[in-house]
Amino acid sequence: MTEHTGSRRRPTGGDVLVDVLRRHGVTTVFGVISIHNLPLVEAVDRELDFVEMRHEAAAVNAADGFARASGGLGVALTSTGTGAGNAAGSMVEALTAGSRVLHITGQIESEFLAPGRPAASRGVIHEFPGQPQMLDAISAYSTTITEAKDVEAELESAIAHVLAAPTGPASVEWPTDLQYLASPDAQRPAPSVTVTTPVADAESVARAADLLRTAERPLLWLGGGAAGAGEQIAEFARFLGAGIVTSNSGRGIVAEDVPLVIGNFATTPAVRALLDDADVLLAVGTHFRSNETASYSLSLPENIIQIDVEPTTIGRVYPATVGLVGDAAPTITALLAELDAVATADEWPRRVSAVREEVRADLTTYIGGYAEICTAIRDALPRRSVIARDVTIPSSQWGNRLLPIYERGTNVFPLGGGIGQGLAMGIGAAHARPDAPTLVVAGDGGLAVHLGELASLAGSGAHVIVLVFNDGGYGVLRNMQQKNGFRRSSVDLHTPRFDLLAAAMDIPYRLVRGPGVIADALEAAVNRGGPSFIEVDVEAVDPAPGPFVPPVHVPSELDSSGLNSSGLDFSGAH
DSSP: OOOOOSSOOOOOHHHHHHHHHHHTTOOEEEEOOOTTTHHHHHHHHHHSEEEEOSSHHHHHHHHHHHHHHHSSOEEEEEOSTHHHHHHHHHHHHHHHHTOOEEEEEEESOGGGOOTTSSSOOOOOTTOOTTHHHHHHHHSSEEEEOOSGGGHHHHHHHHHHHHHSSSOOOEEEEEEHHHHHHOOGGGOOOOOOOOOOOOOOOHHHHHHHHHHHHTOSSEEEEEOGGGTTOHHHHHHHHHHHTOEEEEOSTTTTSSOTTSTTEEESOTTSHHHHHHHHHOSEEEEESOOOOGGGTTTTTOOOOSOEEEEESSGGGTTSSSOOSEEEESOHHHHHHHHHHHOSOOOOOTHHHHHHHHHHHHHHHHHHHHTTTHHHHHHHHHHHSOTTOOEEEOSSHHIIIIITTTSOOOSGGGEEOOTTOOTTOHHHHHHHHHHHOTTSOEEEEEEHHHHHHTTTHHHHHHHHTOOEEEEEEEOSBOHHHHHHHHHTTOOOOSOBOOOOOHHHHHHHTTOOEEEEOSTTOHHHHHHHHHHHOSOEEEEEEGGGOSSOOOOOOOOOOOOOTTOTTSOOHHHHOOGGGO
16 A cells, blocks of 8 residues: 655545445455556555556456455456456456456546447547447446446445355446546435345245155255355254265365365265265255266266255256255255254265265375375465465366365365466465465466466565476376377477576575475475465476376267267366
C-alpha cells in the first residue's frame, strides 16, 4: 500500500470500489495496471493491498487461488480489449471450478461505445466491440457499468451473484471515463440483491433416507459442491459407516487422514470392486467428470442419491434414484435428522479402511522415488499450507491422489486442466494464508508459460516454495505418444537454467538430484520464509517411477467398445 502525496484529492470510482470491497471484507486485490484502470488501481493501492501481477491471466489465477484458499472473494483488475482477452482462459478455469472471483475490467469511454454491440465500431483505440459477449461466455454473471451513479449497485449485484450457490466468477466492464467520474457521495442506493438457493423438498429427503436406512454397504462421492459441508458429511459418514470417495475438487472436504476417506481413487481396481459391492451411493456436489469416471465407463451402484444445488446436474451423467436439489450442508443435515438407525454391515467400514490403505500402498510402490518426495512434502508443511499444483506428472500421478489433503482450502489445482496456472494460483493462495507457507508444484513446461510471475512472486515477498520437476519438456505427452505409437514431436523443449533464473529474481535456489536431499531442501525453505525455488532433476529420481499416461480416449479401430486401453489408463493411479 502506498500513501497518496500531493494536494487535495478528488474522489473517483476507485473510492467507490474500495468502499464496496471493504464492506465484503476484501483487503487484497490482484491486477495489472493500465491506462484503462488507473483510478481503480490508485485507490486500491492506497487503501488496500494491491498485488501487482505481470499478466492478466495470472491476475485472475491469483484471485482464484486467493478465493479457494480463503473461502472468500478474490478480486482481479485488468485492462480492456486485449487485456480482458488475456484474462479469458483463467476466467474459464474459475468458471469450471465455481470460484468466487470478481473480475473488473476496463472499457473505452462510454460515449464511444457502439449501441447494440458488437455493431460496427468507430475504431477507438483499444476497442473490442465483442467484449460483453466474451465476458458473458466466460463468466457466471457479467454486466456493464453505463452510469457513474450506478457503480455501487452494479458491483453489489455482481458480488451477490459470485457468492450465491452455485458460486462462480463475475465480470464487470467499466468505461474509463466513468471510473474518473463516479464518486461515493453520488451513488444511487444499491438495492438489496437476493439470489435464492433451492431447498431439497421433504418428500425427496424422506425417500433418500429410506434408501440409506436399509443400506448395508453405503458409499459417499464428494465433489466440489460439497464444500462447506465437511462437518455434516463427516458426522454422516461416521453414523452410516460409509466410505468416502472424492473427485479431485472434493478432496479435503473431509480430512484425508480420516480412516473412512478413500479419496480420489475411484478408477483403481480395488475401489471399482468396492463400488460394485456397494448398495447405495450418495453423491454430493459432483459432476462425475470424465477423467474421474474413466470416460464414464465406471460402474456405479444401482441406487444413487444425488445432491446438487443445480437442478440440471441431477442424473445428467448417471441416473439418480433420488435427486435432492439443494445446498449440501442443510440437505445432509435434513437427511441425518431422518435416520434414527441404519443397517450397515459391521465389516463394511473395516473393508473401506482396508481398501483405503491398499490403493495408497499400490500407488506408493508404483511411483518409486517420488514417494520420498511426497512424504517429505507432507512432513515439512503445516496442515494449513496450501498445495497449489500445476498440471504436470507429479501432480496428476500422485499429487492429486496420494499427497494427503486435510482441508479443502489447501487443495488448489486447475480443474479445467490448463497448464501454467499453478504459480499464480499459489501466489494468490499465499496472500490468503500468510501464516503458513504455500507450496507450488509445477513442471518445467508449465512454469515456462508464466515465467514472468516469478518476478511478481519476488516483488510480493510471499512465502511461496516453488517446487519444479524438470524433465526437459512435456513428459505427460511424451508418455502418451510413446504408448500409442505416435511420432515423438513437440515435447522436448528448451528449458532455462533455473538456478540462473532464480538468482536473477533474488530467490534462494536448491537443486534436488537423487534421494536423501528433498527433506532438507523443503525444511530450509519452510523455515526461511519468503520465496524459495527448488528444482527436482526428474532423471535422477531413484527408484525410477512408473510411467504416467493421461486418461485420454484415443479411438482405435480394434476397439469395438469405443474406448481403448490408453483411454482408460491412469497408470500411476492404479
